Amino acid sequence: MTDPPQGTGTFxxxxxxxxxxxxxxxxxxxxxxxxxxxxxxxxxxxHFVAIFLFVAPPNPxxxxxxxxxxxxxxxxxxxNWELFAPDPIDSNTHVLVRAKIRNAGGQESxxxxxDISAPELAKVRGTALPGRITRLVGGxxxxxxxxNVKPPGESADNDAEGEDGAAQRPPDPLLQAQAVRHMSxxxxxxxxxxxxxxVTAVQMRISSRLxxxxxxxxxxxxxxxETDFGWWEASPVTAEAVRLWKEAHE
Amino acid sequence: xxxxxxxxxTSREILGRLRGRALDAVERVxxxxxxxxxLAVLRIGYGLVLLSLLLINYGDRRLxxxxxxxxTLGLAEERLAQDGTFSLFALSGSGxxxxxxxxxxxxxxxxxxxxxxxxxxxxxxAVMVWSWHQRQPWVLDGGDDIMELILxxxxxxxxxxxxxxxxxxxxxxxxxxxxxxxGPPTGSLRWRIVTILHNTALLAAMLxxxxxxxxxxxxxxxxxxxxxxxxxxxxxRIEDVQPFPGLSRLIYDNVLLVTVGSYAAVxxxxxxPLLMLNKVTRxxxxxxxxxxxxxIGVLMGLLSFSLIMISTDMLFVRxxxxxxxxxxxxxVRARRxxxxxxxxxxxxxxxx
Numbered sequence: 001m002t003d004p005p006q007g008t009g010t011f012x013x014x015x016x017x018x019x020x021x022x023x024x025x026x027x028x029x030x031x032x033x034x035x036x037x038x039x040x041x042x043x044x045x046x047h048f049v050a051i052f053l054f055v056a057p058p059n060p061x062x063x064x065x066x067x068x069x070x071x072x073x074x075x076x077x078x079x080n081w082e083l084f085a086p087d088p089i090d091s092n093t094h095v096l097v098r099a100k101i102r103n104a105g106g107q108e109s110x111x112x113x114x115d116i117s118a119p120e121l122a123k124v125r126g127t128a129l130p131g132r133i134t135r136l137v138g139g140x141x142x143x144x145x146x147x148n149v150k151p152p153g154e155s156a157d158n159d160a161e162g163e164d165g166a167a168q169r170p171p172d173p174l175l176q177a178q179a180v181r182h183m184s185x186x187x188x189x190x191x192x193x194x195x196x197x198x199v200t201a202v203q204m205r206i207s208s209r210l211x212x213x214x215x216x217x218x219x220x221x222x223x224x225x226e227t228d229f230g231w232w233e234a235s236p237v238t239a240e241a242v243r244l245w246k247e248a249h250e
Numbered sequence: 251x252x253x254x255x256x257x258x259x260t261s262r263e264i265l266g267r268l269r270g271r272a273l274d275a276v277e278r279v280x281x282x283x284x285x286x287x288x289l290a291v292l293r294i295g296y297g298l299v300l301l302s303l304l305l306i307n308y309g310d311r312r313l314x315x316x317x318x319x320x321x322t323l324g325l326a327e328e329r330l331a332q333d334g335t336f337s338l339f340a341l342s343g344s345g346x347x348x349x350x351x352x353x354x355x356x357x358x359x360x361x362x363x364x365x366x367x368x369x370x371x372x373x374x375x376a377v378m379v380w381s382w383h384q385r386q387p388w389v390l391d392g393g394d395d396i397m398e399l400i401l402x403x404x405x406x407x408x409x410x411x412x413x414x415x416x417x418x419x420x421x422x423x424x425x426x427x428x429x430x431x432x433g434p435p436t437g438s439l440r441w442r443i444v445t446i447l448h449n450t451a452l453l454a455a456m457l458x459x460x461x462x463x464x465x466x467x468x469x470x471x472x473x474x475x476x477x478x479x480x481x482x483x484x485x486x487r488i489e490d491v492q493p494f495p496g497l498s499r500l501i502y503d504n505v506l507l508v509t510v511g512s513y514a515a516v517x518x519x520x521x522x523p524l525l526m527l528n529k530v531t532r533x534x535x536x537x538x539x540x541x542x543x544x545x546i547g548v549l550m551g552l553l554s555f556s557l558i559m560i561s562t563d564m565l566f567v568r569x570x571x572x573x574x575x576x577x578x579x580x581x582v583r584a585r586r587x588x589x590x591x592x593x594x595x596x597x598x599x600x601x602x
Contacts, residue, residue, distance in 0.1 A: 021435030139388035
């Protein structure tokens with residue numbers, strides 16, 4: 001090995017230094033170096049205390065400091081590390097769609113249910129690095145759940161305590177509207193790809209199947225629940241988008 | 251029993267000594283750029299993962315991040331305005347601009363991978379990754395999130411000191427040039443400040459990873475399935491992350507693997523920051539998280555997440571360890587070369 005090329009990387013100085021670049025720093029420059037170190041150290045402490053408070057379970061200090069911490073970390077340093085936490089999910093969920101169709105003669109009809117999660121799951125099979133297209137429907141459904149969008153008849157605020165007693169954030173109506181617009185576009189794309197241009201409205205069903213508990217893994221009785229959302233007007237989508245959807249889900 | 255030979259130091263002497271230590275530390279962090287090999291491994295790892303993601307999703311790019319995305323331009327613009335941020339991919343609904351950006355992203359990632367002028371390429375890549383994620387935020391995972399953060403931190407570090415085109419170019423420029431001085435230009439204030447920023451960025455990346463593990467461990471502790479040691483069973487049964495159902499079943503049907511795996515995962519995540527403090531536990535900890543990530547990556551089809559985590563964890567391996575490893579590899583190679591030469595000379599001597 002040759003001389004360790006310290007500092008030869010991107011930040012190397014010009015090669016032809018006229019005097020030895022290793023001459024000791026004069027006192028005022030040394031003082032700047034010390035100040036820079038102290039400044040960087042203070043920044044690290046502040047930054048990571050803020051992140052700790054941001055991601056820690058709710059506690060008295062984070063409640064007090066939330067305005068400062070959120071203001072500082074959002075949006076570039078916001079983070080969430082609930083990776084399979086507090087618990088991994090324990091059911092498999094599918095999204096189904098059905099549509100109202102108006103044919104060329106102006107007659108209305110209604111389709112049967114189409115499972116639009118199945119093609120995504122099929123694409124995950126056999127590869128450790130599946131494409132992100134396999135997360136489009138699942139991601140849309142997750143956003144609906146995160147935004148706490150409820151089907152008609154169910155009020156959005158009746159589960160103040162979540163599954164594990166954790167306090168739920170109050171629903172954000174703007175995010176809810178966005179979640180619905182996103183999901184209805186996904187449903188419209190899937191419906192148009194399957195039933196053609198006559199689609200006027202779409203409806204979503206979320207079908208959730210609790211899989212057997214660990215204590216009884218061969219229990220065949222699956223607990224299935226189905227939730228039907230309201231009818232949503234078909235979203236304006238381009239023919240190009242429908243073609244891409246069809247291609248991606250073949 | 252106290253010996254009377256050495257008088258107790260006065261408080262002034264203690265302060266003096268502490269000051270000396272602090273100044274030594276300042277000298278070190280302003281003259282040594284730490285983690286050069288670890289950062290090279292991270293750069294190459296991130297580069298490979300990003301490049302694979304960009305190419306694997308190439309056919310679906312317009313539906314995911316382009317003008318045809320169901321997370322429409324209007325929705326993206328609304329959300330970005332709410333968050334007070336930007337995305338290059340949401341600048342316009344033009345399909346042509348999108349194509350230019352996506353292909354520029356691929357080129358930028360390749361340049362990052364080979365370590366070409368990373369001083370400029372790294373911040374540009376950080377902006378690009380941020381833009382990409384913000385255009386369609388609902389198809390991401392923890393790996394994407396941590397890469398986005400670490401790239402912001404490391405925009406202030408030197409990522410191409412080793413195993414890069416930048417390093418090769420710098421070495422070519424300095425060798426055989428008598429007018430250059432060996433060693434780092436420690437007399438330059440600018441070089442020193444840049445070095446301090448480099449080390450701060452590196453430490454920030456490492457602290458971020460420690461916080462990630464500790465936090466996700468802490469959040470799991472209160473989960474019922476993690477407490478009863480069955481979480482692995484439930485995680486491996488999720489269809490969305492089950493590329494090899496037969497293989498998953500092999501593990502989730504095994505009581506021993508499920509229980510030990512579930513507890514070990516929580517334990518290693520929660521204690522990760524402490525394990526990193528000591529040489530022996532650091533090795534154990536790094537091998538354990540690597541095993542955990544490889545398991546997640548293959549069994550759950552989350553290979554991009556796993557490789558990003560492993561690449562980032564490699565920052566905790568010291569430069570001296572990488573150097574020893576590199577020396578070992580080159581000595582093995584040299585020995586093999588020598589052996590092959592010996593074999594070649596055998597027929598000439600006629601000895602059979």
